Amino acid sequence: KAGVTQTPRYLIKTRGQQVTLSCSPISGHRSVSWYQQTPGQGLQFLFEYFSETQRNKGNFPGRFSGRQFSNSRSEMNVSTLELGDSALYLCASSLAPHTGGLRYEQYFGPGTRLTVT
Amino acid sequence: GDSVTQMEGPVTLSEEAFLTINCTYTATGYPSLFWYVQYPGEGLQLLLKATKADDKGSNKGFEATYRKETTSFHLEKGSVQVSDSAVYFCALGAGNTPLVFGKGTRLSVIA
Numbered sequence: 001k002a003g004v005t006q007t008p009r010y011l012i013k014t015r016g017q018q019v020t021l022s023c024s025p026i027s028g029h030r031s032v033s034w035y036q037q038t039p040g041q042g043l044q045f046l047f048e049y050f051s052e053t054q055r056n057k058g059n060f061p062g063r064f065s066g067r068q069f070s071n072s073r074s075e076m077n078v079s080t081l082e083l084g085d086s087a088l089y090l091c092a093s094s095l096a097p098h099t100g101g102l103r104y105e106q107y108f109g110p111g112t113r114l115t116v117t
Numbered sequence: 118g119d120s121v122t123q124m125e126g127p128v129t130l131s132e133e134a135f136l137t138i139n140c141t142y143t144a145t146g147y148p149s150l151f152w153y154v155q156y157p158g159e160g161l162q163l164l165l166k167a168t169k170a171d172d173k174g175s176n177k178g179f180e181a182t183y184r185k186e187t188t189s190f191h192l193e194k195g196s197v198q199v200s201d202s203a204v205y206f207c208a209l210g211a212g213n214t215p216l217v218f219g220k221g222t223r224l225s226v227i228a
Contacts, residue, residue: 004160033215043161043206043218056215090160103149103168103210108160 002027004093004109012115018079021112025072025093031055032074033106034066037088046089049074050097081116088113119144123207123219130197130226138192138222140181140207148211150174150183150190155204155221164192164205197226 005024013019025032033056034046045058049068066076072093078085092106124139142148149168153161165174170185179194190207207219 042220045215045217048215056213058215092161098210098213105163105166106216108153108162110158110160 004091004107006089006091006109006112008112009110010113010115012117013081014117015081015083017081018077019081019114020075020077021089021091021114023074023076023091023093023109025074025091026107029093029095029107030072031094031097031104032068032072033092033094034074034076035090035092036060037090037111038086043090046076048097055097078114083116086114086116119148119209119211119214119217121207121209121217121219123205123222125220126204126223128222128224130224132199132226132228133196134226136192136194136197136201136224138205138207138224140190140192140219142188142190142207142209144188144209144211146211148209150181151208151210151216152179152181152190152192153206153208153218155206157203161206197224199226199228202226 007022031050033048048056052068063079068074088111090111092108094104094106120143151166152164154164165176167174167183173182181192204221204223206221208216210216
């Protein structure tokens with residue numbers, strides 16, 4: 001079974017531009033979460049999608065947005081890029097979202113390394 | 118809010134040495150606890166987990182015990198290998214909230 005795939009793997013953008021990152025979950029997985037990883041802040045949760053609906057959102061400005069399609073693939077968009085947005089963006093998929101005491105394992109993709117200059 | 122604190126790295130060990138990476142947590146309720154590993158250039162992989170107090174998670178020679186009384190979930194391995202060099206993340210999941218990760222501990226094992 002193929003793992004979580006993320007495209008592109010590397011991206012260089014200029015301040016003020018916008019960027020779209022893509023994530024294809026494992027076949028059959030319907031929940032997708034996005035994280036930002038930086039050396040200073042570690043792993044921070046961005047958002048979670050299930051059945052094309054955003055279930056949870058982290059503490060990020062409105063410049064960060066996402067969506068999920070009917071085939072469970074997900075995209076995230078960052079508008080008006082800032083230098084501080086340089087990070088590794090990780091996508092994780094699971095069979096379903098966590099509900100109460102039941103947590104499905106999250107499988108992570110290799111990430112997209114975004115550099116903003 | 119919920120939080121995870123793990124020992125700062127980097128940790129450098131010789132092959133076959135004993136490994137401990139400390140992790141403590143703060144959470145309301147009864148979280149599940151996880152250790153993830155990230156090898157260079159890759160995403161995170163679940164290493165082990167424990168869902169209730171006194172549970173021991175184990176995988177690939179790594180172990181961690183969920184200690185409610187000390188709010189800890191320390192990662193241990195009796196004999197590390199060069200191939201264990203990676204960044205290790207402690208994480209907790211409680212209720213309907215997303216996973217909360219520690220800052221990560223980089224482990225380097227030298228032959």
